[in-house]
Amino acid sequence: MVKKYQETANFVSGVLDVTELQNISPFMSKPQKFSIQRALVLSDADYQFFVNDDFRRPPVVIRAKQRYMGFDVKKKEWNCLLVVSEISKDGILVGKEPDAERYYMAYVPDHTNLNLPADLPVEFWTNVCTTTLQLQPSAEAHPPLTEQGNRQQHFASFVGMQLSTVCFDLRFMSYDPEKDEMVTRLYGGPHDYIESRGTPEKIAKENHFSGKLRGIFFNMDYRNISHPCLPEEVPQPKRKTPRKTREEGR
Structure with a gap:
């Protein structure tokens, strides 16, 4: 057919x-x-x-x-x-x-x-974010004891980050843990932006989070997972002394 x-x-x-x-x-x-x-x-x-x-x-x-x-x-x-x-x-x-x-x-x-x-x-x-949502591990001296505390630390860790893709620049401006209120700015130009304010769920809906991005945003343990894209200290190889130089020093 x-x-x-x-x-x-x-x-x-x-x-x-x-x-x-x-x-x-x-x-x-x-x-x-x-x-x-x-x-x-x-x-x-x-x-x-x-x-x-x-x-x-x-x-x-x-x-x-x-x-x-x-x-x-x-x-x-x-x-x-x-x-x-x-x-x-x-x-x-x-x-x-x-x-x-x-x-x-x-x-x-x-x-x-x-x-x-x-x-x-x-x-x-499909993979051109200049700043991805790969969060650094939490610096809290004491890990949260409650589910609410973990949620507050998780969303607070987004503040100061920017997600840049081919279609949008989204900046995480602030998060109030007591009100569970996040403020973001969606930039279309240097001085042209739309500000959103509300719970993280509302922010995700207004900015059309989906797929991997949505999964990261709502994974409360994401900031404490070791991610391969985070910079790691690579041990420097030991420098070898050329054989000729060693013989000249004898």
Whole structure:
């Protein structure tokens, strides 16, 4: 049986996120042909941020690929990017008007149903955090005796850290153990940020933590585990004296 591929998609501009894109009425945008020029594979955390943030201003890693986007008038089809997660089947097709900062998005329920060319360039952006959430061991003189105390120490250890990926910079500003309240800032530019305040659970939900990132954030023993990425003191090899030098010293 010959597999039937998805050959058209509904490209829409001005939508905020993937939920709004999925709920667009088919009468608002007729299906159009497309030609995928390049594929970007994001980590699950970056992909969730991308599809839930603001489609009107995509992350820098996507805006940098504008040369692969545009509408081909002769062929009457979109040249576009395919953006997918490393673990999910859905994806987003991204097109753009050549002379305006207007992006067109189309939702793909299952990217395995796309007829992708064998020589399609694929970029993997799945492990590019410049500052990962690899926490240093707790410096507390006395380990916590209660589950609540362990939780407080765990989330307090995030303060001062920054998580930087291809899609976002998230800074952990403060944590009040008595209120169980954390403050973070999500930066889109040097002076452009969104501040979130609430319990760690609320912070994780608002910033779309998922996969490995969510696992680390809620692992209360993570800071006390030895991680291979933490710097370790490597013993220096002993210097050997050349035989000729030893003989000259006799």
